[in-house]
Amino acid sequence: MILDVHGIEMSYGALKVLHGISLGVEPSETFAIIGPNGAGKTTLFKVLTGEAMPTAGTIRYKGQDITRLPAHQRARRGFGRTFQVARVFNELDLRTNVVVAVESRLRYSGGSLGRWWRWRPTAAVRAEAEEILERFGFARRRWQDEASYLSHGDRKRLEFCVALATRPEILMLDEPTAGMSPSDRREMTQLLLRLKAETGITILMTEHDMDIIFELADRLMVLNFGEVLAMGAPQAVRDDATVRRVYLGQGHHPGHRHA
Amino acid sequence: MTTLYLYAVFNGVVLGMAIFLVAAGLTLAFGIMKIFNFAHGAFFMIGAYIAHAVTGQEASSLPLFLGAALVAALAVGGIGILTDLAIFRRLGNVPHEYTLMAAFGIMLFCTGAARIAFGQSVHAIYPPEAIGGFSNVGFLVSHYGLFIIASGVVVFLVLEIGLNRIWFGKMIFAVARDPWMADVIGLRVQRLKLASVAISFALAGLAGGILVANQSLSLDLGHSYLLLAFCAVIVGGLGSIKGAFIASLIFGLAESLNSVVLPTMPGIGSYALLIVLVLIRPQGIYPELSQ
Amino acid sequence: MNRIAQIALLLLLAAFLFAPFLVNPGLVFIAGFALIQIVFALSWNLLFSYAGLISFGHAAFFGVGAYISAVVLRDGHGIHFVLVILICAVAGAVAALLVALVVLRRASGVQFAVLTLALSQLIVVLIGYSSLLGHDEGIAAIPRPVMEFGLFTLDLNRPLTNYYFVLAICLLAVGLMWLLVKGHMGRAMQAVRIDAERAAFIGIDVWRVRVVAFTISGAFAAVAGALLAPWGQIVTPDYVNWLQSAQPLFAALLGGAGFFWGPVVGVLGLSGINYLTRTFAGLSEVLVGASLILVVLLAPQGVLGAVRQFARRRGGGNPGGRP
Numbered sequence: 017m018i019l020d021v022h023g024i025e026m027s028y029g030a031l032k033v034l035h036g037i038s039l040g041v042e043p044s045e046t047f048a049i050i051g052p053n054g055a056g057k058t059t060l061f062k063v064l065t066g067e068a069m070p071t072a073g074t075i076r077y078k079g080q081d082i083t084r085l086p087a088h089q090r091a092r093r094g095f096g097r098t099f100q101v102a103r104v105f106n107e108l109d110l111r112t113n114v115v116v117a118v119e120s121r122l123r124y125s126g127g128s129l130g131r132w133w134r135w136r137p138t139a140a141v142r143a144e145a146e147e148i149l150e151r152f153g154f155a156r157r158r159w160q161d162e163a164s165y166l167s168h169g170d171r172k173r174l175e176f177c178v179a180l181a182t183r184p185e186i187l188m189l190d191e192p193t194a195g196m197s198p199s200d201r202r203e204m205t206q207l208l209l210r211l212k213a214e215t216g217i218t219i220l221m222t223e224h225d226m227d228i229i230f231e232l233a234d235r236l237m238v239l240n241f242g243e244v245l246a247m248g249a250p251q252a253v254r255d256d257a258t259v260r261r262v263y264l265g266q267g268h269h270p271g272h273r274h275a
Numbered sequence: 276m277t278t279l280y281l282y283a284v285f286n287g288v289v290l291g292m293a294i295f296l297v298a299a300g301l302t303l304a305f306g307i308m309k310i311f312n313f314a315h316g317a318f319f320m321i322g323a324y325i326a327h328a329v330t331g332q333e334a335s336s337l338p339l340f341l342g343a344a345l346v347a348a349l350a351v352g353g354i355g356i357l358t359d360l361a362i363f364r365r366l367g368n369v370p371h372e373y374t375l376m377a378a379f380g381i382m383l384f385c386t387g388a389a390r391i392a393f394g395q396s397v398h399a400i401y402p403p404e405a406i407g408g409f410s411n412v413g414f415l416v417s418h419y420g421l422f423i424i425a426s427g428v429v430v431f432l433v434l435e436i437g438l439n440r441i442w443f444g445k446m447i448f449a450v451a452r453d454p455w456m457a458d459v460i461g462l463r464v465q466r467l468k469l470a471s472v473a474i475s476f477a478l479a480g481l482a483g484g485i486l487v488a489n490q491s492l493s494l495d496l497g498h499s500y501l502l503l504a505f506c507a508v509i510v511g512g513l514g515s516i517k518g519a520f521i522a523s524l525i526f527g528l529a530e531s532l533n534s535v536v537l538p539t540m541p542g543i544g545s546y547a548l549l550i551v552l553v554l555i556r557p558q559g560i561y562p563e564l565s566q
Numbered sequence: 567m568n569r570i571a572q573i574a575l576l577l578l579l580a581a582f583l584f585a586p587f588l589v590n591p592g593l594v595f596i597a598g599f600a601l602i603q604i605v606f607a608l609s610w611n612l613l614f615s616y617a618g619l620i621s622f623g624h625a626a627f628f629g630v631g632a633y634i635s636a637v638v639l640r641d642g643h644g645i646h647f648v649l650v651i652l653i654c655a656v657a658g659a660v661a662a663l664l665v666a667l668v669v670l671r672r673a674s675g676v677q678f679a680v681l682t683l684a685l686s687q688l689i690v691v692l693i694g695y696s697s698l699l700g701h702d703e704g705i706a707a708i709p710r711p712v713m714e715f716g717l718f719t720l721d722l723n724r725p726l727t728n729y730y731f732v733l734a735i736c737l738l739a740v741g742l743m744w745l746l747v748k749g750h751m752g753r754a755m756q757a758v759r760i761d762a763e764r765a766a767f768i769g770i771d772v773w774r775v776r777v778v779a780f781t782i783s784g785a786f787a788a789v790a791g792a793l794l795a796p797w798g799q800i801v802t803p804d805y806v807n808w809l810q811s812a813q814p815l816f817a818a819l820l821g822g823a824g825f826f827w828g829p830v831v832g833v834l835g836l837s838g839i840n841y842l843t844r845t846f847a848g849l850s851e852v853l854v855g856a857s858l859i860l861v862v863l864l865a866p867q868g869v870l871g872a873v874r875q876f877a878r879r880r881g882g883g884n885p886g887g888r889p
Binding site for chain 2: 614620622668669671675676677679680681683684685687688691692695808809812815816819846848849850851852853854855856857858859862863866
Binding site: 065067086087088091092095096097099103104105106107108112115116117119120121123124129130132133134135136137178179181182 | 744745748749750752753754756757760761763764765766767768769770771772
């Protein structure tokens, strides 16, 4: 198990939001967390990424306890993260966005950042950044564009470039297709499938779109009111009576389904 | 020996209340306008000068003295409204760093203008006879000091009760907490904001009017109180009146005891205290309204 | 940087290089002060535009450099002046580090600003205690050093030598800051300023970046201060007060804080104001204060920002990268 979460409890003051959540994620698996708004998905996600500290419970990553570790330490150990509303470095151009991430990785892993008097990124850093940008479909002529001018879908793709530049082993995706048009959503799904196939990266994501989940997730967990309602393979969860009753609704609805 | 310490404690309380008079308007301004008004000291100074202009070197009676302070409060409140309309309002969309710098600019501007208008001269000011005396309770207690303490407590009570109990204050509080919601439930946000601005600046002017007799009237008048008031606001928790009250007392006592315990190094006590308190509790004593 | 900007910069450099042959000694004196202010302002902007922190008490670090330099020169310890500058840089760095450790512990924007102000006042207070440092009067009649370099000697009592020495050190300082800012450290600092959380999630230790930026900024401010002692030959607590702390702030805003060369433009403007108002007490404060307000209200991007906007409109505009 690459990520072992046990008994996570979280309270905001007197309000208890998470009541003892436990889950395990296997390497190279794609694990999805779903649930209605207010179920505690975001809170759980924040606890897992290091933005919030749980009031109880443990998180073990590759056997090591990371429960109290701040976000940047988790990133250095192999966590990558994207945000629901894509966050990139607006004032920097596309290439520099990725370069910053690559240089950060080199800095904490002891790699070379070039001689001190050379201010430009080294050829190796530049090449790596450019390769990532190309892989995600950004044409060369756009590399010097300022990130603030990107469309919504492009920002999400750029954020992936930035997140993957640190070569994470586990990617935390916060609603990766939120607010996307159907074509962008298809593209994102393809991108993620390709990523899984090529790198074997572990993915932990929250999502609302059931179609995406069925295409991508190996296992999923249903949260409701801060508790685990069901956990397992998508088909099994979908057929689970409790889940159907509480959450997905009775009966079989053809076509696109929203959670 | 104990009388020396008692005297120091008394002075500390007086100083603490003086600091609070300055800090109150400052923390209110932050709580409501979310602006840390660096220029607060300048308005304090303007208040002092106005009060002095009304009473002359020594106020002939206590009512006149108080009246002058009120005049100062009103005048500075008015100036504050103008400043808000001309400057702070326009800075709504600008990142907050720029607002800080604009306030800093206002402070420079006012200090410079005062220097031009009043020159470098220093005037000695005396409190009115009614409170100019001293009593001996084992050590000398100045009546003026008692007056300052009383003023501080009165201001504190008025603000605490006013903001928390009385309808007008509660509206201001609501506007400060959530302007959008306040608007939704029909409160006249703009007017209330203006009223709050006026009150917070008026407090600066009032402080100037009351404290003017504590020191000689000069341009650096504001500086010594001002910095301590800044510290008190930070330590007390931005936006909290109670916090400012307690913190002001702490700093006043620190300064005063410092001059008894370490007479060769005046002033260091409050800085040491500031550093320690910020390290222990960076969000302030009552962090309710801080961002 | 485009052609026009490069040419402008070269012209400015030429102006400083040939100043002693172009203008009267009085203005050369001002030019030297301007160079020192440029280094000071750039050190401040390093912190503001690259790490996103506003220091309202930066004059404290400037003062550390100025006072150490003054004391060493006055008491005639015979230490090589270049070494003195390095000592001042280290002292500035240490002071800034200490302040950073206190202030960057979870303190937010406003608290940070006020704390830097308070701590710089603390330094003023500490200086005031010290008879070594001349209490409130400061240190006057600072002798100018003579430096042996083996093959040649630099006697700063000779005006030309003094000026070119200051120019050389300032160019070196500016160059180093430029390298820092354009290099990977600068990129990391910018990332922290633009989106600290995002930066954290790519493994950047935000706190550490801020502390390092603060320390470096303090070092360069102290270097500027160190040059002041032999140049102006007088160092007083006035060099450490609020108005002094406002100078780099204003210079950066006026010139355009978002540009590396912005503070340079701002210093030139500021030097002009200070020179023109030097005889009228209080007027410089009024003008600086008023201009600060106007700049914030009307042109927060500063002169260079306005120039860029103008150029964009004329050139049809394209989403270019950072300058």
